[in-house]
Amino acid sequence: MKICFPTETLQGMDSMVYGHFGSAPGFVIVDTGTGSVEEIANGDLHHAHGMCQPFKALGGRRVDAIVVGGIGMGALMKLRADGIVVFRAVEGTVGENVELLNNRSLPQFQPEHTCAGHSGGGCAH
Template identity: 25%
Template structure:
């Protein structure tokens, strides 16, 4: 299963989570099957299991929307702190499940652990950010 976390840069599993996915400079895509049998600690994780994708959406002067970029990477699950109602709808259209509850103080490793522990909940319209103050 491929998951995606909006991130602040290119440090892979050690990168900080961006608080709002659409404004994240990068998206870190992790193939959980590629991590099987490997510890989330240290840098022993195979590089092919972790990919950093630049956010080239309209928010950054590019083309398209972040959910399109993420879906194009084969992502099945998005983990984030917050996102708008339109993004939730777009992810639904692309068949990507969205789980919320992360904070910007967490790393990608922390986000994966929280997801695996069941500490995040599936996003609903009630979880959608109505203002961009992240």
């Protein structure tokens, strides 16, 4: 399974999981089958809120799941429509969240927990 983690910095499994998908500076992609780790810059970093293009952000890379602290409704719906499962991260590193995901301890992201914008504090994370 290829799992994508939005991150503040690119430090492999030691990267801290970022609080938002669309505004994350980079992504760490972990292949749990092979153990490989890939780091990429966010290809859609500068977009208006609600206009995130998840597949542009990932540079066209295919993933099976995303683990993130926060995500907007539009991005969540686009990812789900493409068969990508989105899990709600806990604060910590990519490695810690991989372990929690392997233990089935991370919940799937639900629409009622999506970010509705920051001007009015609309995030539920």
